[in-house]
Amino acid sequence: MEALDLLGSIRARRTVDLNHLRPDPIEPATLKSLLEAANWAPSHGKTEPWRFVVFTGEGRLMLAETLATSLALLKGQDQPESEMLRQQRERQLLAPAWIAVAVEPAEKPRMPFYEEQWAVACAVQTLMLAARSVGLASKWISNAPSLHPNTARALGFAETASMMGIIALGYIDGEWPVGERRPIADKVRWIERHDERASIEARG
Numbered sequence: 001m002e003a004l005d006l007l008g009s010i011r012a013r014r015t016v017d018l019n020h021l022r023p024d025p026i027e028p029a030t031l032k033s034l035l036e037a038a039n040w041a042p043s044h045g046k047t048e049p050w051r052f053v054v055f056t057g058e059g060r061l062m063l064a065e066t067l068a069t070s071l072a073l074l075k076g077q078d079q080p081e082s083e084m085l086r087q088q089r090e091r092q093l094l095a096p097a098w099i100a101v102a103v104e105p106a107e108k109p110r111m112p113f114y115e116e117q118w119a120v121a122c123a124v125q126t127l128m129l130a131a132r133s134v135g136l137a138s139k140w141i142s143n144a145p146s147l148h149p150n151t152a153r154a155l156g157f158a159e160t161a162s163m164m165g166i167i168a169l170g171y172i173d174g175e176w177p178v179g180e181r182r183p184i185a186d187k188v189r190w191i192e193r194h195d196e197r198a199s200i201e202a203r204g
């Protein structure tokens with residue numbers, strides 16, 4: 001399969017439902033190439049605060065157990081009930097690969113935390129675009145268990161790190177979903193004349 005170019009990948013990337021992924025494994029070399037791409041994201045002060053843990057094969061069960069425990073903690077329980085655990089394992093096995101994403105703010109130079117998060121978001125988008133270019137679908141999940149501090153600790157991220165979610169990856173079963181966006185023209189203003197401020201003020 002020929003890789004999609006950048007603009008093609010940007011337009012064609014879609015969040016894909018876990019039930020629409022094939023179980024086929026993803027080559028480790030392919031996963032590494034996505035992580036290499038993510039590593040080229042920009043960061044203020046060159047802090048490179050993105051951290052990843054990749055789960056494939058049986059490793060996905062470790063992620064499932066961690067998320068089930070975080071879900072239990074959110075519900076005020078110490079341990080997940082067996083049914084909760086079973087459902088979570090089933091869910092993790094729907095995608096052949098998962099990547100847990102955390103932000104680990106740099107000690108020096110210290111940047112505002114939100115800038116470190118923005119940098120990690122850039123890395124995630126870069127990874128998902130690289131995935132799309134080689135025909136892989138993705139889904140960024142940021143639900144409460146995926147963001148829980150227990151998840152960060154149990155997955156071995158640094159004490160100072162916090163979760164930014166988990167990304168499911170897999171080859172699509174069937175057609176790619178059709179994307180929808182409201183027009184860019186509704187979200188942009190162009191300023192081409194020096195006296196534009198006067199017209200903004202006049203508009204109130």
Ligand SMILES: Cc1cc2nc3c(=O)[nH]c(=O)nc-3n(C[C@H](O)[C@H](O)[C@H](O)COP(=O)(O)O)c2cc1C
Pocket residue numbers: 013014015016140141142143165179180
């Ligand atoms: C920061 C972030 C967190 C997201 N978290 C979730 C999530 O928890 N569950 C989900 O179904 N989709 C999640 N998404 C995906 C969005 O639902 C999706 O991007 C949106 O519906 C647009 O669809 P598209 O990605 O196919 O263009 C997230 C996206 C972003 C950027």
